[in-house]
Structures are given as C-alpha cells and as structure tokens.
Amino acid sequence: MAGVRMADGMSADGRAGAFAAGPAGNFAEMLDVERYGSRSGLFDAIIADSDSHFWDPMDPAYIDYSLPFDQQAGSILPLDVVPELASAVADRLDAGQRIAFANESCRWWLSSVLHGEQGALSLSANLCQALRNPGAIEYAANQAREEARHVTAFTRYIAVRWGEPLPASGTLSRLLAELVSVPEIYKKIVGMQLLVEGLAMGIFATLHAKSHDPLLVRLTQLVMTDEAFHHRAGKLWADDVLPAMTRAEHDAVEDWAAECFQVLMFNMLHPRQKKVIYARFGLDWEWVRDAMKESYTSADRRRELMESTNIFRVLIKTLLKGGVITARTRAIYAAWVDMKDLAAEGDAMVGDPIAAAGLAYLREVNEHRPRRIRKVQD
C-alpha cells in the first residue's frame, strides 16, 4: 500500500466528489465561501428520511426496557448458536452453567456491539471535521446522531440485563481507534461503513432471528432500521468513488478491506479474546481453543459453524457487490462463504425485511409523537 497517493474522494466523473477530504486541521479553509455552495445532493434522500425512522431509547413508547427476562430459567440466545457449547466445553458444565455461559457470551457479543457503536459515533463525528462537502457533512452529522442513540440503547439493555458491559477486547479496541484516527477517508469508510457496519448488520440479524428475549428483538429491529440507511451510504461511496480509482488505488482499498476483515475474524472468533468469560467458569482459554479446534475438524461441524457465522455474509456481500473484492483477495473470503452463491444473489440484504418492519412500526409510533411531546412539556 505504501507509495500509493490516493485521490481521496474523487467521483466517477473525475471531479472532487461528495467524499472529498477537507483541509486537514485547517478550520479557516472551511469558511471558504465557495465551499458552502458546492453541496452534493447525493445524500439528500437519506437525510430527508431521517425523521421517518426517529426513535428514542429513553421513551417506552418505542422500546420498553422494563420487560423482564429470567436468565436463571433460560438463555437469551439458543445454546446452539454459542460455538463453545458445541465442543468439549459443554461436557465441563452442568445444565445451569450452560445457560449461564450462553448468557455471558451474549453479554460479550453485545458489549462488543456497544464498543462498535461508540466507534461508529466517534468516526461519524470525526467525518464532520474530515470531509469537505456540505452535503456529506450533513449526512455524517445525521449518522453521528443515530449512532449516539445506539450507544444509549445498548448501554441501557446491558444495564438492565447484566449491569455493566464487558471491556473491549484488544483487537477490537485497536481497530476502532485506528479507524477513528486514520486520516484517509477511504480507510474510514471501508473500515467502518462497509466492514464494521456490515458485520453489525449480520450480528443484529442473527440476534433478531434467534433471541428469546422480546426486548432484544425490539432493540435489534430499531437499530437495524437506522443501520440500513448507513449501509446505503457505504454503497454510495463504493458506487461514486471506486470507479474513478486507478489500479493502484483500488488495490490499496482492496488490501485495506482484507486487512480489516482478518482483524475482525480474529477478534470475533478467537478464544483468546473471550478469556474474560471463560475465567468465570474456571476454563482456561487455551484449553477452550484446543477443544474448539478439535470439534472443528469434523466436516459436519464445519458446515454448521459456517452457517452460524453467516454474520459475515452481509459484509462480504457488500464488498463483493461494491466491487471491492477481486481475484487478488477472493480466497480470504472464500474460506467463510460460498462466493459463487453470493455473487449470484440479488442485491437484497438479510436485514432488509427487518428494517422495513421497523420503519412501519416507527411510522405508527411517530404518528402519536406530537401529542407525547406536548405531554412532556405540560
């Protein structure tokens, strides 16, 4: 990647496009009178729609955090989606401990999601400073506002179910910190908008489909309704900027995507990152790693695991359909999903019907919103 000077944010027509970088660290240049008038309309539809999916995690009309869930009696997620429990780990735990293990795993996943939401919030806020185009900045400000409500919403969910979130694992916190601080716009957009957001959509879709907790089902539906719009913005970048890139620039984008993907895979699946949970059950992470490796050698088990790791499908599909993946890096992804199947699929995403149902629900709730606001003010 070294030596590639990225024409950051050039659009397909060769002009400085909607995603052009601003004058780094020089606010005075943002006051350039011509800049104000250069507003791109690329994001207008998404910005105009932002009211249609408004929700407030502090208002029980949208989501009721008092809904109970008895974690002694059952697990929030089915035991068969917890990969450790398909290995010899399950033999070391009694029935009650298996439920507790599944619930702690769920807490770990949701804590990772919360840290990811904070990363998305910080990155969107940072884009407001890093971009030049007024339309793109308005979009980023909108996204920052939505990520802020996701931080509130997941913090509240974790608080009512477990009290505190678990700390971010080393690889996740390093990746998020890098995406927030890296100066190149393409690295931010590919890393966050395409990869982290894509992974989040996959996780939310799984949680929404499988959770036994109605509160988590509602939460993931509402968050996915917002995320569907963020996902669209990532696609706009791929359609607008990628075609104008030189071969070397495209290679740099592709390599960066593959690098972030491998970091995420490592973080999400490597037992070392989850040792905080294992310790609570008297399990050593290296022993868990070996037990999982053993179960992974069977072909059946491998297929099951590939199905359960469908969470990566959304992000791989986004990269593939967006034209980021070529033969150069295809093999990295092919270890996880069937790339031919993926290429043959239409553009519909796994989260689309969930987001559509969320939108319909919010339209209904928001119809009565003016009356509620008046009530709060009275």
Ligand SMILES: [Fe+2]
């Ligand atoms: Fe989010």
Ligand SMILES: [Fe+2]
């Ligand atoms: Fe997002």
